[in-house]
Amino acid sequence: MKKLSAVLALAASPAFAAGDKPFFSLGNTDFVVTIAFLVFVGILIYFKVPGKIADLLDARAGQIKAELEEARTLRDEAKALLASYEKKQKDVLEQSERIVASAKEEAMTAAEQAKADLKAAIARRLAAAEDQIASAEASAIREVREKAIAVAVAAAGDVLAKQMTAEGAAASIDAAIQQVEAKLH
Template sequence: MFQSAEFWVAVAFVIFWGILFYNGVPGKILNQLDSRGKRIADELAEAKRLRQDAERLLKEFEAKRSAAEREAAEIVSNAREEAERLAREAQEKMADFVKRRTATAEAKIAQAEVQASAEVRAAAIDAAIKASERVLRDEITGPAAASLVTSSLNDVRTKMQ
């Protein structure tokens, strides 16, 4: 038995493990493994917390972005409505201005027509009176002629006007 190689390998193996246990190597290895496992667990927890923070921030920024997009769309819509309203008002004012100017021009034209007609009528009356006076003076003579010419001219003047 003492001469067997297997025996001495077994004795050396037991002594080796004895020295290891005496120096506390398995405890140190277990402590290192435990501390490494704890450090990895802490890093995983930190990574999980950071991921949750990142997801929360992403949701906040997406909410802010969607709110900003809605606000921008509302601003554009309001601006478009305001522009359309201003265009309608300008068109209405322009149409009203054109109507007033047209009415004013038509009134001036009508007034000018009335005035021109009155002037033509007055000129025709004056010409007719002068022609009648000349004809009557040339053909009728005497005091009866003068009174006839005067009364006739007065009658013509009142009827023509």
């Protein structure tokens, strides 16, 4: 009621300033407009329009509150999801750094092992080459000795053949046989 009287007071104040016509006459347009306004407000009140508007506003406010709560919930979930993804990203980054470090370490170990294997292979090949050289050298020395012996025997045979007679050859054979007998018995 207080609201209605305040509205009437505000609505009536410009009408009093209208001038020469009395306010409460149907010839005064301000009075007619005021009456029409009051009838309109009465109809609105009779059909409980302000209550319906208040209910609609309350429903809308409730809906907005629900949406705000849902938005807060979604924001909190998004924050949690973001934190989870950031943690996962950090974990993946740390894991990739560990993998890279491990791969570098394995590569260094493999390189050192390859160097050691290469040194061992070089040492084996060098030893095999030295053995082959020593064997070839011994074989060459043996061949040279055999050739030298063969040449010396052939030369001695030629010298003896020229110097020896039949009697000297027989004596030489007999001496060789006696020497062999003495060594074998």
